[in-house]
Amino acid sequence: MQRLGTESAFEVLAQAKRLEAQGRSVVHLEIGEPDFATPPHIVAAAEAAIEDGYTHYTPAGGIPAVREGVAAHYARRLGMDVEPGEVILTPGSKNILMFALMSLVEEGEEVILPDPGYPIYASLTSFLGAVPRTLPLREANEFRLDPEELASLITSKTRLIILNTPHNPTGGILTEDNLKDVARLAVEHDLWVLADEIYSQIAYGDAVPSIASLPGMKERTIVMDGLSKAYAMCGWRLGIGVAPAELVRQMETLMINSSSCATAFIQVATLTALDSPESEGSVARMREEYQRRRDVVVEGLNQIPGVHCHTPGGAFYVFPNVSATGIPERELASALLAEAGVATLAGTAFGEMGKGFLRLSYANSIPQLQEGLSRIARYLEARAA
Numbered sequence: 280m281q282r283l284g285t286e287s288a289f290e291v292l293a294q295a296k297r298l299e300a301q302g303r304s305v306v307h308l309e310i311g312e313p314d315f316a317t318p319p320h321i322v323a324a325a326e327a328a329i330e331d332g333y334t335h336y337t338p339a340g341g342i343p344a345v346r347e348g349v350a351a352h353y354a355r356r357l358g359m360d361v362e363p364g365e366v367i368l369t370p371g372s373k374n375i376l377m378f379a380l381m382s383l384v385e386e387g388e389e390v391i392l393p394d395p396g397y398p399i400y401a402s403l404t405s406f407l408g409a410v411p412r413t414l415p416l417r418e419a420n421e422f423r424l425d426p427e428e429l430a431s432l433i434t435s436k437t438r439l440i441i442l443n444t445p446h447n448p449t450g451g452i453l454t455e456d457n458l459k460d461v462a463r464l465a466v467e468h469d470l471w472v473l474a475d476e477i478y479s480q481i482a483y484g485d486a487v488p489s490i491a492s493l494p495g496m497k498e499r500t501i502v503m504d505g506l507s508k509a510y511a512m513c514g515w516r517l518g519i520g521v522a523p524a525e526l527v528r529q530m531e532t533l534m535i536n537s538s539s540c541a542t543a544f545i546q547v548a549t550l551t552a553l554d555s556p557e558s559e560g561s562v563a564r565m566r567e568e569y570q571r572r573r574d575v576v577v578e579g580l581n582q583i584p585g586v587h588c589h590t591p592g593g594a595f596y597v598f599p600n601v602s603a604t605g606i607p608e609r610e611l612a613s614a615l616l617a618e619a620g621v622a623t624l625a626g627t628a629f630g631e632m633g634k635g636f637l638r639l640s641y642a643n644s645i646p647q648l649q650e651g652l653s654r655i656a657r658y659l660e661a662r663a664a
């Protein structure tokens with residue numbers, strides 16, 4: 280248990296809620312959760328599924344008809360063949376990560392993961408007795424990976440590379456050339472790739488293909504996705520994995536030994552979320568709103584002395600560089616919460632490369648974002664005076 284880490288977003292959220300319970304006002308820029316309501320047609324589909332009796336156990340990998348629909352959806356989205364047996368539904372995408380690591384990685388083997396990066400990658404890798412090897416993502420490179428640096432980390436013990444695009448915490452996006460470089464290295468060294476694509480529908484530029492669709496990659500890639508972010512369904516807990524059938528069978532065994540199955544009526548609503556015309560509209564409207572918010576936040580941050588912020592291409596996070604304020608990021612994040620009433624995360628909650636950065640989630644309304652920005656600006660101004 281001592282090797283397990285945590286996600287400080289949940290801890291800071293709890294701290295912020297405690298302050299609010301004492302009557303303090305807090306602007307929430309910490310948690311990576313859409314502030315939109317789940318689109319009503321998806322809620323209606325889940326209600327109808329309950330009425331229709333989808334309230335029992337299902338097969339561990341998912342209801343066969345749902346797996347078929349999900350496979351057809353991902354075949355279209357990823358641009359490759361996907362069979363129902365290559366799809367698994369779990370209670371949240373974190374399970375896909377955990378099951379893939381448990382299935383593929385032995386003690387002492389190495390997993391290459393992004394730094395900064397989603398903290399659960401390193402936490403679960405260490406928990407299983409494997410070794411996280413961190414791949415730096417640098418601001419100067421728009422938080423993209425450097426293929427030569429990736430190549431230099433590969434050893435005879437490397438088993439898996441974890442990619443995340445669009446990226447938490449920086450909002451960075453890997454280019455098609457980046458993905459081709461990773462694919463070439465993965466094939467050459469016979470490695471697995473876990474592609475965390477949970478933010479793939481929250482990207483503001485041209486579509487970038489999934490690494491799974493590149494030549495030689497389908498048989499060595501686990502696509503990790505879910506409904507949480509694109510459909511504003513974090514609390515429903517529905518993760519989707521697309522992976523080779525043999526690995527999916529192992530994940531099903533892990534499901535039998537843990538949750539048994541994803542919630543039956545939510546599986547049924549998954550088909551509505553993925554494949555109804557209303558969903559396309561809802562996802563596009565939320566994406567447009569996130570883009571407006573991104574522009575407000577990036578512009579606002581860049582006007583604050585001592586802060587500069589790269590414009591991210593996706594997800595709903597910004598990763599401003601605050602090193603010129605002279606205040607260490609952990610101290611600044613704590614002070615902003617305690618003294619200015621703004622909840623943010625220290626960049627180092629995502630790895631050593633987060634030194635000198637904060638992470639802000641802009642999954643909040645524009646008035647709240649503006650209030651948060653002016654509180655940060657006022658705090659820094661007063662502190663500099």
Ligand code: PLP
Nearest residue numbers: 311371372373397447477505507
């Ligand atoms: N992957 C990344 C990069 C995330 O940021 C998150 C949630 O914050 C997840 C996975 C987990 O999502 P889920 O709600 O599907 O477990």
